[in-house]
Amino acid sequence: MHRVVVMALEGVFPFELGIPQRVxxxxxDRYEVLTCTVDGSPIRTSADFTIxxxxGPEILATADTVVIPAYTSAPASAQLPAPVMDALALIPAGTRIVSICTGAFALAATGLLDGRRATTHWRLAARFRELFPKVTLDADVLFVDDGDILTSAGAASGVDVCLHLIRKDHGSQVANHVARRCVVPPWRDGGQAQYIEQPVPEPAAAGMSATQEWALRRLDEPLTLTDLATHARMSLRTFTRRFADEVGLSPGRWLIQQRVNRARELLESSDLPVQLIARQVGFATAASLRHHLHAAIGVSPLTYRHTFQAAGAR
Incomplete structure (x- = not known):
């Protein structure tokens, strides 16, 4: 069983702390989730209670994956207290490490993120860059998968990165099952924009979910932006602007993303020919599917299928 160890630091945010266990x-029973603190003692959270x-930190030496959730004092300094550094030093080389929100500050303070691409909450991006100039920060995405180290943005993106890891480890069917149990979207691409603070839209700007659900039921059809705007009862210009404001993506990019996501599910869970999968998800040809899948994750449909079939065999 894959062991996930969650290291709770002083001032940990309770929501983020609970994400790994919940997801x-x-x-x-594919994962064992254990929680530790720097010295095994109770710690204060960011709320009005302790945990x-x-x-203690010795459990970190047995982890397959370590998760560091958000904590309140992260932006204060580029240095970590000596006991925290000593604890993190117990993590064996090659262990997969994940940060949620400000947990990236702890990873950066150890030097583990030097020369790597990472993310954190958009509101703290300037401070992060000031403290850790050797890290390539991308504050516009939900999470960054840099191989053995993954960093995620604020709060709910911790759910996204955990689902992403389950998808990598066990495929879409398991990840989608977990998402349904947790009542969250099964897939939000790591490159999707963070929800940057902006003026609250007028009431008429909300409600894209109905059109999104309508489109998801018709991915095999040649949907156009005009079709989506007509369903939403808006002009094309207004729909495009309001969709981007609410969803964080243009309608066209979102639609392609959903087609690719559905194609990935079919590649993982079926033996259907690539051409048939392309038609079922709304791409006119297998070549179009190959193009969009490669643009999204850098591999061909056959390579993707073989990867997950091999993972399933294990």
Whole structure:
């Protein structure tokens, strides 16, 4: 069983602390999730209560994946307290490490992110760049997968990165099952924009979910932006602007993303020919599917299928 160890630092945010247990713990006993603190003692959270973990930092040496959730003092300094540094030093080389929100500050303070691409909450991007100039920060995305180190943005993006890892480890069917159990979207691409603070839209600007759901039921059809705007009962110009404001993506990019996501599910869970999958998800040809899949994740449909079939065989 894959062991996930969550390291709670002083001032940890309770929501982010609970994400790994809730997400990985729903994957039908494929993961064991354990929580530790720097010295095994109770710690204050960012809320009006403390938490007690039954384990100290020695459990980090046994982890397959380590998760560091957000904590309040992260932006204060580029240095970590010595006990935290000592604890993180117990993580074996090659262990997969994940940060949620300000947890990226802890990783950066150890030097693990030097020369790497990473993300954190958009509101703290300027401070992060000031403290850690050697890190290539991308504050416009939900999460960054840099191989053995993954960083995610604020709050709910921690759910996204955990689902992403389940998808990598066990495929779309398991990840989608977990997402349904947690009542969250099964897939939000890491490159999707963070929801940057902006004026609240007028009431008429909300409600894209109905049109999104309508489109998801018709991915096999040649939907156009005009079709989407007509369903939403808006002009094309107004629809395009309001869709981007609410969803964080242009309608065209969102539609392509959903077609690619559905194609990935079919490549993982079926033996259908690539040409047939392309038609079922709304791409006119297998060549079009290959183009969009490669643009999204850098591999061909056959390579993607073989990768997940091999993972399933394990």
């Amino acid at each position: 990985f713990g729903t994957a039908n 007690t973990a039954d384990r």
